[in-house]
Amino acid sequence: MNLRRKGIVIMVLGFKILYLFNLFSMYFTKLGYFIIFICQCYFSFSQSANSVGSGNSIDFDSNDDRVNLGPVLNNLTLPLTIMAWVKPNPQTTINPVFSSSSAGSDWHGIWLHVASNRVQAAFADGDGGFGTASRRVKVCNYTNLHNDWFHVSAVIVNANDIKLYVNGIELPGSYNGSATQLVNNPTGEADIAYHERGPSSPIVHFNGGIDEVRLWDVALSESQVRDQMCRQVLASEPGLIAAWDFNEGNASNTINDVKGLLNGTRIGGALTELSSAPVGNSSTYLYGTQSALPLNMQQAQIDAVSIQADPGTDGIHLYRVDFPPVNQTGMSLPNGLNHYYGVYSINPNQKFTVDYNLTTPFYSPNIYELAYRNHNASPTWVTFPGFFGPSVNRSNRGRHEEYVISGSCSAPGILPPLFSSCNQVQINLPATVSSILWNDGDTSRSRTFYQNGTYILTGVNQNGCGFSDTVFVEILEPNFNPMPDVKVCDSVIIDLGSDLLSINWDNGSSNPQRVIYNAGTYHYEAVPCYRLHRFRYFYSPTNIFG
Known part of the structure; x- marks a missing residue:
């Protein structure tokens, strides 16, 4: 039984053991250690969502864990690039990182595998079952690819052009198999940490950690592979089909594609944990x-x-x-x-x-x-x-x-996070701030802003501590419609509604409603933005003779 994946059930068992411990104190040492182990496993089960730096990763148990994407990648064409950060546990049998189109009867789609002594990537044509004739594989030897994070990438262009990289360095390798084209199974399912490989070894799951899986419909160059290694991917990047950063918490069974298109499902209790891969913005x-x-x-x-x-x-x-x-x-x-x-x-x-x-x-x-x-x-x-x-x-x-x-220097924030005002925003820094420098190069203590934007201020406060502070400037716009000119026979009731504040009519009234009996031009001021609005009222006597 996988103890980490069964946290709630095991916790109940832990309480039973604690009860036995109270009855049989002679087993204090053994039972004590067992209960501590159970508690640690239980609390690690609750890793929350985290997108800072490398955020979270998923630990797969090699038994039944995977992320299933469904039959969503059966229109792939070459060239393609697949990459991921992996932290495999030691083993010389294959560890499947990604497969695009698993099927029960033939090799299909593309895949990327690792092991302690090699990396391999392939495409298949779905012809000839699970024999070598239906696939084209490149294998590159590597020493001690386990117990640490490694960035692995496969750039698949054609049968004679498959490049494999570990940590941004291309590896020499050899080919086997005779497939010449990529064929997808119409119902074949894509998976992370799983590959269906035929009757001799039908169920293969990854053993270790995976983070930042990314799939591209272009052949990335060596420099582009290196560009992607240690930074978070942007959903808008050209050629990106999908990317999964695993930053969801354990409470979520949905594993999101950063583009929001090809979300996957956690299967088998794969455990989310803090990632230790080297990734920033x-x-x-x-x-x-x-x-x-x-x-x-x-x-x-x-x-x-x-x-x-x-x-x-x-x-x-x-x-x-x-x-x-x-x-x-x-x-x-x-x-x-x-x-x-x-x-x-x-x-x-x-x-x-x-x-x-x-x-x-x-x-x-x-x-x-x-x-x-x-x-x-x-x-x-x-x-x-x-x-x-x-x-x-x-x-x-x-x-x-x-x-x-x-x-530990006391350097409290100088600015509130948001300044909102009409037409312009005035910011005046206290006299206790020195060495003033705004991110646009201005060094003024008093500034007037006329456009929305984010501004960064650095300086030294009254305690002699350097500080950095950020403020967003928002220029407000009026959210009410102008009053049309009015033409009536007797009188008119003007109702400004409940959205305006600080109403000030030309007669000094602050009431949103006003009854007007005489023709003329009237105006009011109101918040937001204290905009002045004028309108005219025309008196038109009723024609009693029709």
């Missing part, structure tokens, strides 16, 4: 001989990060997450700071140096420290000793780490 990288150069990213007015890989590094990625970390245990996030960085070295044995600089006006002496953690799923951050001055330099860093500014 934006990234940059260097490979080969270029990896000896500095790799740089920055957030304007706040910080700049430079990564220097040790000589001989195969490749290195630097990414930024544009949201505060979900888990902030072990660090104190400064007010207004909404980002952190991560570094991923392609080779786990190759090191790098991180140089993290705070920029003016955010930098304050003896205030901020640099905190790090191994990855998105780490339970706590650890702070390096010493303050920014204004930089922190640390060498001999490991394969994958994330970095964030930490500080």
Whole structure:
């Protein structure tokens, strides 16, 4: 029985064991450990939705877990690209990452498999059952592809052009099988972490973690594969058929396609957990001989990060997450700071140096420290000793780490999150704020805005703490219709309704209703936007003679 997937049932069993423990204290040690194990499994069952950084991933048990997409990919044509982050458990038999068109009688569609010692991708023509004649496979050897996150990609163009990448590096390989075209089964179902492979091995499920599965109807280049590795995908990207980031919580059986078109269904109790894959909102990288150069990213007015890989590094990625970390245990996030960085070295044995600089006006002496953690799923951050001055330099860093500014400096927000006003918005900063710098380069203490927009302010507060604050400016428009000119015989009742505030008629009345007996021009002012509106009233006597 898979203990992690049966959390509720096992919890009941745990209480029964606790009862036995009270009766038979001689078994204290064994029962105590068993109950602790049960509780840990139960609480891990409740992972909530999370889209910050790499967010969540799914752990598949190799028994009955998968994500079924249904018969939705039976119109695929070459070229195609399929990619994913995978964390397989050790095994030399195949681990199916993705298959597009499983059927019970023949090879169909495309698929991507991994194992501890290889990666393979294929397409099939549905002719000849499950023999080699109905498929075309490329196999690339790889050492120790397990117990860690690896980015795997297959670019399938034709029978003699299938490229396989691990961590953005193309692998040499060999072909087998004689299929020459891709044929889909009209009723074949697409799956993540599952592939139906014929009578000799009909049920094959993935064993380990999967994250960020993406399918494209174009042949991505090597640089495009690397571009996709360490950043979240956008639904609007050209050529993207579908992508599944697994950021839903365990409570959801629906696994959403980021484009909202090809949602899947969780089957077998596949467990959602925090992902430790290296993924941010934006990234940059260097490979080969270029990896000896500095790799740089920055957030304007706040910080700049430079990564220097040790000589001989195969490749290195630097990414930024544009949201505060979900888990902030072990660090104190400064007010207004909404980002952190991560570094991923392609080779786990190759090191790098991180140089993290705070920029003016955010930098304050003896205030901020640099905190790090191994990855998105780490339970706590650890702070390096010493303050920014204004930089922190640390060498001999490991394969994958994330970095964030930490500080206990009291730097409360200066601005409310929203300024709304009519025609224009006036913002006046208090005299206690110094070193003022807006994201458009303005340094004024008092500003007038005439257009909607998001504005970022950095400066130093009365405590000497650097801060960053964001405000959205909204210029309001009137939401009422102009009053038409009126022509009546006797009198007219004007009713402005209940939507307007601060009504001010030309006679000083604030009542939304007004009875007018005399011809003339009348006006009122009202919120929103204190717009002045004039209208005319014409007196027309009744013709009593018809």
